[in-house]
Amino acid sequence: METRKLFTDSSLIQALRSEANPDEAIRYLYRTQYQLTEAYIKQNSGTPEDAEDIFQEVVLVFIEILRNDKFRGESSVSTFLYALTRNIWLNELKKRGKSKLRDEIFEKGKEKETMDVSYHIANRESKSRLMQLVDQLGENCKKILLAFYFENLAMKEILKQLKYDNEQVVRNKKYKCLKQLEQMIAREPGLAKTFKSSQLYE
Amino acid sequence: MNEDSTYTDLLIQYLDGELSGEELESFEKKLAESEVLRGELENLALAKQAVRRYGLKNEISLIHGEMIEDMKTKTLPRSPVRKMIFQYAFRVAAILIVLIGLSAVYQYLTVTPDKLFTENFHVFDLHETRGATGTNIENAYKKDDMEAVLLEFRQLKNPQAGDFFLAGNAFLTTHQPAKAVEAFDSVRQINQSHKTHIFEEDAEYYLALSYLANKEPARAYPIFEKIHADAAHPYNKEVSAWFLRKVNRLQER
Numbered sequence: 001m002e003t004r005k006l007f008t009d010s011s012l013i014q015a016l017r018s019e020a021n022p023d024e025a026i027r028y029l030y031r032t033q034y035q036l037t038e039a040y041i042k043q044n045s046g047t048p049e050d051a052e053d054i055f056q057e058v059v060l061v062f063i064e065i066l067r068n069d070k071f072r073g074e075s076s077v078s079t080f081l082y083a084l085t086r087n088i089w090l091n092e093l094k095k096r097g098k099s100k101l102r103d104e105i106f107e108k109g110k111e112k113e114t115m116d117v118s119y120h121i122a123n124r125e126s127k128s129r130l131m132q133l134v135d136q137l138g139e140n141c142k143k144i145l146l147a148f149y150f151e152n153l154a155m156k157e158i159l160k161q162l163k164y165d166n167e168q169v170v171r172n173k174k175y176k177c178l179k180q181l182e183q184m185i186a187r188e189p190g191l192a193k194t195f196k197s198s199q200l201y202e
Numbered sequence: 203m204n205e206d207s208t209y210t211d212l213l214i215q216y217l218d219g220e221l222s223g224e225e226l227e228s229f230e231k232k233l234a235e236s237e238v239l240r241g242e243l244e245n246l247a248l249a250k251q252a253v254r255r256y257g258l259k260n261e262i263s264l265i266h267g268e269m270i271e272d273m274k275t276k277t278l279p280r281s282p283v284r285k286m287i288f289q290y291a292f293r294v295a296a297i298l299i300v301l302i303g304l305s306a307v308y309q310y311l312t313v314t315p316d317k318l319f320t321e322n323f324h325v326f327d328l329h330e331t332r333g334a335t336g337t338n339i340e341n342a343y344k345k346d347d348m349e350a351v352l353l354e355f356r357q358l359k360n361p362q363a364g365d366f367f368l369a370g371n372a373f374l375t376t377h378q379p380a381k382a383v384e385a386f387d388s389v390r391q392i393n394q395s396h397k398t399h400i401f402e403e404d405a406e407y408y409l410a411l412s413y414l415a416n417k418e419p420a421r422a423y424p425i426f427e428k429i430h431a432d433a434a435h436p437y438n439k440e441v442s443a444w445f446l447r448k449v450n451r452l453q454e455r
Binding site for chain 2 (some may be wrong): 022023026027030031034035052055056059060063064127130131133134135142145146149150151175178179181182185186192195196
């Protein structure tokens with residue numbers, strides 16, 4: 001029989017902060033929050049596909065906020081996620097050139113607004129561009145960098161998984177890959193500048 | 203490539219927290235002195251954060267696919283709207299079944315020979331099944347002129363089985379069921395005496411219908427019962443079990 005873990009706000013926050021295994025906590029967010037997000041997006045001129053994209057972004061941003069210790073816990077997780085959803089959707093409408101619709105939705109939900117989370121969703125487009133740059137790296141580069149910086153694997157583990165000759169080869173490869181990505185970023189000065197001014201990535 | 207860019211390896215080690223002691227101290231001094239180095243470090247830090255975000259995004263995307271699939275298969279059938287639609291459809295179906303049942307009971311209880319005859323009588327179609335024989339009575343029948351059929355029939359000195367059969371239909375159409383019974387019965391007798399089979403099964407069915415029209419269901423019933431029991435009889439499908447039950451009710455009254 002399938003068992004599902006129940007989370008309190010604080011255990012949920014703790015689980016999502018943990019880089020080791022946040023999967024069950026993410027699933028819990030889907031079970032408890034997804035339909036609310038979908039209903040909100042659909043009520044405000046969005047499609048079910050928009051709801052799927054926005055919810056993924058909301059979860060991503062929320063986890064980043066937690067991991068950067070930017071969540072002050074002044075509201076419940078659910079309220080905070082609603083505020084994030086609303087801000088991201090309004091931002092998306094603006095990006096799509098639907099400013100009039102954006103203003104209408106903004107006015108409609110103004111009284112429900114309990115907090116300003118706009119700070120957390122600054123630079124959406126720049127972040128999206130950064131993702132494109134990572135995507136442009138070769139597959140081996142992505143594997144090495146993800147194994148090292150995202151999965152936090154030791155060089156020995158990476159060596160086992162990717163079958164290079166020795167640790168030094170992996171180290172050199174990692175160096176070249178990160179440098180390659182750094183150069184791609186450097187070629188777009190405006191991109192790095194955006195983040196410097198907001199200091200979102202610390 | 204300027205001198206500062208040769209420090210990239212150290213920058214990455216610094217970023218990964220791999221420098222310590224004097225090496226760290228010395229490098230931090232270099233950093234403090236060089237804006238170019240600080241710029242490169244910022245870009246490397248951004249690259250590292252981008253990789254982490256990329257990884258997290260992929261992880262969420264994988265769970266997203268799994269959860270959407272899961273919700274589609276598990277939560278949709280439980281959604282209140284679907285449940286409501288199902289319950290509503292179920293209620294409508296139940297009401298329809300009850301109404302059909304009540305209607306059947308009503309029909310059964312209020313059945314009369316006239317009603318049953320009117321619902322089931324269709325004048326025999328000579329065009330479709332027997333073709334043209336060219337006699338006057340047949341020509342009149344094809345023209346659907348039942349008065350002319352009966353006129354021709356009365357003028358015949360020696361009417362044959364076919365003539366009696368068409369006259370029987372004309373009698374039924376003109377509301378003379380007793381005469382129709384005589385005519386169809388004559389078809390049966392002629393066939394028996396001449397050992398022929400002219401309109402034999404047709405006459406059998408129409409004779410039973412004539413009995414119904416003549417308010418003699420007890421006579422009609424055994425004939426209908428025989429037709430119903432004989433799957434090969436051309437009128438077998440006309441005599442359903444439900445129809446037979448209604449005739450039975452009439453004969454029991």
